[in-house]
Amino acid sequence: MATEVHVGRRMARKEDRPLVTGTGRFVADIRPVGTVDVAFGRSPVAHARIEAIGTEAATAMDGVVGVYTAPDIQGQVQPFTLFVDQEHTPPSLDQSIHPVIRPCDMDVLALTRVRYVGQPVVAIVAESRYLAEDAAELVDIDYEELPVLTDPEAAIAPGAPLLHEQVPGNVQASFDVDLGAVDAVFAEAEHTASFRFLVPRVAGSPIETRGVLAVHDPVQEELTVWSSTQTPYMVRTRIAEMLGLAEQQVRVIAPDVGGGFGPKVQVYPEEILVAHLSMRLGRPVCWIEDRNEHLVATGQSRDQVHTVEVAYRGDGTITGLRDRFLLDCGAFNPFSITCAYNTAAHLRGLYRVPAYRIRGECVLTNKTPNVPYRGAGRPEATFVMDRVVDVVARRLGLDPAEVIGRNLLTVAEMPCDRGMPYRDGAPIVYDCGDVPASFDRLLRQVGYAEHRSATREVQDGHVRRGIGFATYVEGTGKGPHEGARALLDSRGDIIVLAGCTPHGQSHETAFSQVAADALGVSPEQITFRAGDTALVPYGVGTFASRSAVTAGTAVAVAGGRLRQRILAVAGELLEAAPDDLEFQDSTVHVQGDVTSSVTLHQIAAAAAPGPAARLPAGMDHGMDESYYFVPPTVTFASGLMAAVVDVDTETGVIDVRKIVLVHDSGRLINPMVVEGQIHGGVAQGVGTALYERLVYDDTGQPLTTTFMDYLLPTSMEVPKVEQIHVETRSDRNPLGVKGVGEAGTISPPPAIVNAVVDALAPLSVEFSELPLTPEVVLDAVLAARSGRTGGQR
Amino acid sequence: MKPPRFRYFAADSTAHAVELLGEYGDEAKLLAGGQSVVPLLNFRLVAPAVLIDINRITELDHVRVDGITTRVGALVRQRTIERDQELRRRGPMLTETVGLIGHVAIRNRGTVGGALAHADPAGEWPALGLLLGACFRIVGPRGRRTVPVDEFFRGFLTTAIEPDELLEEVELRLPSPGAGHAFVEVARRHGDFALVGVGAVVELDSRCRIAHIAIALIGVASTAVRAGDAERVLRGELPSTELVKSAAEAAAAGLDPVDDIHASGTYRRRIAGVLTRRALYTALARAGWERRDVA
Numbered sequence A: 001m002a003t004e005v006h007v008g009r010r011m012a013r014k015e016d017r018p019l020v021t022g023t024g025r026f027v028a029d030i031r032p033v034g035t036v037d038v039a040f041g042r043s044p045v046a047h048a049r050i051e052a053i054g055t056e057a058a059t060a061m062d063g064v065v066g067v068y069t070a071p072d073i074q075g076q077v078q079p080f081t082l083f084v085d086q087e088h089t090p091p092s093l094d095q096s097i098h099p100v101i102r103p104c105d106m107d108v109l110a111l112t113r114v115r116y117v118g119q120p121v122v123a124i125v126a127e128s129r130y131l132a133e134d135a136a137e138l139v140d141i142d143y144e145e146l147p148v149l150t151d152p153e154a155a156i157a158p159g160a161p162l163l164h165e166q167v168p169g170n171v172q173a174s175f176d177v178d179l180g181a182v183d184a185v186f187a188e189a190e191h192t193a194s195f196r197f198l199v200p201r202v203a204g205s206p207i208e209t210r211g212v213l214a215v216h217d218p219v220q221e222e223l224t225v226w227s228s229t230q231t232p233y234m235v236r237t238r239i240a241e242m243l244g245l246a247e248q249q250v251r252v253i254a255p256d257v258g259g260g261f262g263p264k265v266q267v268y269p270e271e272i273l274v275a276h277l278s279m280r281l282g283r284p285v286c287w288i289e290d291r292n293e294h295l296v297a298t299g300q301s302r303d304q305v306h307t308v309e310v311a312y313r314g315d316g317t318i319t320g321l322r323d324r325f326l327l328d329c330g331a332f333n334p335f336s337i338t339c340a341y342n343t344a345a346h347l348r349g350l351y352r353v354p355a356y357r358i359r360g361e362c363v364l365t366n367k368t369p370n371v372p373y374r375g376a377g378r379p380e381a382t383f384v385m386d387r388v389v390d391v392v393a394r395r396l397g398l399d400p401a402e403v404i405g406r407n408l409l410t411v412a413e414m415p416c417d418r419g420m421p422y423r424d425g426a427p428i429v430y431d432c433g434d435v436p437a438s439f440d441r442l443l444r445q446v447g448y449a450e451h452r453s454a455t456r457e458v459q460d461g462h463v464r465r466g467i468g469f470a471t472y473v474e475g476t477g478k479g480p481h482e483g484a485r486a487l488l489d490s491r492g493d494i495i496v497l498a499g500c501t502p503h504g505q506s507h508e509t510a511f512s513q514v515a516a517d518a519l520g521v522s523p524e525q526i527t528f529r530a531g532d533t534a535l536v537p538y539g540v541g542t543f544a545s546r547s548a549v550t551a552g553t554a555v556a557v558a559g560g561r562l563r564q565r566i567l568a569v570a571g572e573l574l575e576a577a578p579d580d581l582e583f584q585d586s587t588v589h590v591q592g593d594v595t596s597s598v599t600l601h602q603i604a605a606a607a608a609p610g611p612a613a614r615l616p617a618g619m620d621h622g623m624d625e626s627y628y629f630v631p632p633t634v635t636f637a638s639g640l641m642a643a644v645v646d647v648d649t650e651t652g653v654i655d656v657r658k659i660v661l662v663h664d665s666g667r668l669i670n671p672m673v674v675e676g677q678i679h680g681g682v683a684q685g686v687g688t689a690l691y692e693r694l695v696y697d698d699t700g701q702p703l704t705t706t707f708m709d710y711l712l713p714t715s716m717e718v719p720k721v722e723q724i725h726v727e728t729r730s731d732r733n734p735l736g737v738k739g740v741g742e743a744g745t746i747s748p749p750p751a752i753v754n755a756v757v758d759a760l761a762p763l764s765v766e767f768s769e770l771p772l773t774p775e776v777v778l779d780a781v782l783a784a785r786s787g788r789t790g791g792q793r
Numbered sequence B: 001m002k003p004p005r006f007r008y009f010a011a012d013s014t015a016h017a018v019e020l021l022g023e024y025g026d027e028a029k030l031l032a033g034g035q036s037v038v039p040l041l042n043f044r045l046v047a048p049a050v051l052i053d054i055n056r057i058t059e060l061d062h063v064r065v066d067g068i069t070t071r072v073g074a075l076v077r078q079r080t081i082e083r084d085q086e087l088r089r090r091g092p093m094l095t096e097t098v099g100l101i102g103h104v105a106i107r108n109r110g111t112v113g114g115a116l117a118h119a120d121p122a123g124e125w126p127a128l129g130l131l132l133g134a135c136f137r138i139v140g141p142r143g144r145r146t147v148p149v150d151e152f153f154r155g156f157l158t159t160a161i162e163p164d165e166l167l168e169e170v171e172l173r174l175p176s177p178g179a180g181h182a183f184v185e186v187a188r189r190h191g192d193f194a195l196v197g198v199g200a201v202v203e204l205d206s207r208c209r210i211a212h213i214a215i216a217l218i219g220v221a222s223t224a225v226r227a228g229d230a231e232r233v234l235r236g237e238l239p240s241t242e243l244v245k246s247a248a249e250a251a252a253a254g255l256d257p258v259d260d261i262h263a264s265g266t267y268r269r270r271i272a273g274v275l276t277r278r279a280l281y282t283a284l285a286r287a288g289w290e291r292r293d294v295a
């Protein structure tokens, strides 16, 4: 590898110019001549049998091209039998946690039964979206309503109606983890406490909703699909499988994508159906999701109820933890145990907790299907664990910081084997650095000692300040693989292509930096492209804080290989040993003699097959190198967070003043990009802590279907985020990096809730549910003042 | 989220708008800043056959300060009020309160007339109307009429304006220069409609007694409401912490706000009392009361 000068630098983003000048290209910006639009008729009820569908009036409407229901596509479009590639659990995971996973197929359009509000039932194709929506109002569907399940605890109760006949007790998936002599620890415990924690259902809320455009070329028999997705390869696989095509006949392009956050990892019915309709109609077909649809039709996340018991000593040392939790997976469970097992695998986080038993159950209800969202099970885990630590400290009358310190894993315990496998089947072995040292830095940075000695009243006697802490650890850079290509085009320009598509993560900038160092050129010389299955044959996608580790490594290796190839051909042309050559701009010259040089253009020409080829003996033609990185397992990024809040004790209003974070995501490729990722993550964490909740009424009607009711934090609600970077290099990839995409999202809920508890300390309130609304805070204050136990226990 | 088909007319004068209203009446809807009506159209919650755009009617776009009365044309943008130097000099009641509405982008488009005609129970403008003794000048095919504020707000999103009428102007009586005012609210986020908001205007006489008092609450009923009981507690009295507390209790006592997903009625009633107290303290302080008994 050439000398490293670009990795680690704060380089301005290469991708910003088109985005800030309004010349970005999103799915909705692409409109081939003759495009028709789709509107979906979606179930207005949470659970019903479809008795009849009348489409005559809609079909007869002017401007309507076609109206399609499930019988119209039967035999031509297969149902989803597995989602993404998550159903597969590696043998070591099977043996360790004994997962039970029930099949739970999903039709692209509901055939006889609808199971959630928003489920697609009819597709209306028209000359414009306006007309399609007019026609949708004319479709007449007769629903025979069925009993509705909205609460996972009610859904698993004996006698509850079954959502899918083949899933007994409505438990679609479950597993058990059992580590250490748990029962003995509890039997001998000095103290025990039990809790019930609730993390609500939230929406990932990318600013760009989903959208699909499909164009079929009947002559070439090729289908091109543009989709606002995080996983173009998975979309390609599902379309090919479900429409009976070869993957090679399907090209999926994710153009500019305005955020994903997890929900766009799933492959959705709309993607399959729009592709099918473009083939069926011989016209480009487009569907752009509107926000109203997005809040019912795009996968939702979190939604866990935990029943927890903890055993601890008088000094706050936690000796054991038992948890049984339910994940409300909605009407189908596209991601199987992904989020639930992430919760189990990360729950102890950076704390020792030697005895640990946890059972997770994914429970079916009449809600939109549950999918991963930034953090994917870890925010839930962290909320439970960091609240438990805080409550243990306060019930013992100890300083929470002291109790955190007592339970944190030390540097002497690293690498730390947690005794259970990761989701990829490999043992969980933390490769974190000196966590207690990071915690000390956090305490100093946030001014904790000063805070402890000061009065908490900051204004008029009714505003009180508090500081709370939380931790996180995250397995990042999950496989199975990711690939990259590095090549010289016919002009000698350097092109780097990756399989994983960006949607805000700065792939172009960061991977140009990586490639530049691998090649020994400047990042400006690199043209980077991703998000198109035609570029790299195999790929996975961007999610799970995985791209820097997986694609980054692939880019580094492919780039290094291209460098070797360039130097070998240059050596042949210059009659010099490759080791004596160096790059300068677009040329390669002999060290110390710039007159003896060849251009990359000449090198590309010399590598092309034909009479002008000049290659070292035995070398194949071409200037195109690729590499697929298959990581051994994940790397463990970690961090500690403090939140500083002001609480108005008369109204319950919380003002998050500041978030301070000490995090370790290994070596940083571009600190500015990392800071942006964390800041955005914190914003979403603040949302989960204080604002966001998808509300369903007892009949399964979603009540939060606009941004007036589903409250996202705006720039006005997102506090200043102070970040301290610690760089413990990973030895699980050659770059030494760990993932950071989800880092900021995980810890804010417990940090903020703990800070509110701290602000109200003399009142001894406890909270166990999110979001922490002003009303919940005020209720707790009033209850505590009137002598009752404050808050939620 | 696309509206059904409608016909669109751009009125170029009030007379033209009235003519169109006369022709289409019930089937028509006026389009001012569009910040409320466009979402309603897109959600297909309203489906007028005709949309009459009044944005080009320059004669509806004026602010005239004349002694104690201020006349504001229906088409004046909220942002214009917020930035009006003359109004700010006259006492920042209007400019400050209007700054609490939504975000800058919304205030740039949203109009005074639109906000009053829409009559959102959590909107600031209806409360300002109550506090400032508004008179509404309304025009329609049957001619012009003036409606006082206590007859204007009829219920949830309902006013005295008939479907074929247009609000031309609102006349407000600004507080006298020595008056104090405040508008305080709790919203889930910055720029959201308030869960509860309380506005107060106070004038003290030469003996420091409360000579004039007006309190209005938003977010607690189907329309903005005056806190008559609380005003009675205060009127003519010497301000004191105790007095303010009993006024705040009186303001909250009569309320029966409903629950929604953002807050329960109980919470709203509780903070109505807290916010009334805070609004009164600020307004009284601005009116020259020196609070000596701060806890």
Ligand SMILES: Cc1cc2nc3c(=O)[nH]c(=O)nc-3n(C[C@H](O)[C@H](O)[C@H](O)COP(=O)(O)OP(=O)(O)OC[C@H]3O[C@@H](n4cnc5c(N)ncnc54)[C@H](O)[C@@H]3O)c2cc1C
Residues within 6 Å of the ligand: B029, B030, B031, B032, B033, B034, B035, B036, B037, B038, B054, B074, B075, B100, B101, B102, B103, B106, B109, B110, B111, B112, B113, B114, B115, B116, B117, B118, B120, B122, B123, B124, B125, B161, B165, B166, B167, B168, B191, B192, B193, B194
């Ligand atoms: C995100 C968001 C946040 C907001 N937050 C707040 C807030 O905190 N507080 C607040 O008060 N408002 C808030 N609003 C509403 C905003 O103030 C609106 O602009 C206002 O309610 C309507 O004004 P408009 O000019 O946009 O009217 P339009 O939307 O054009 O019209 C609203 C209604 O009034 C009728 N109308 C308009 N002009 C006239 C007229 N001259 N005569 C008769 N009828 C007329 C229309 O036909 C329609 O029925 C918010 C809006 C948004 C989108």
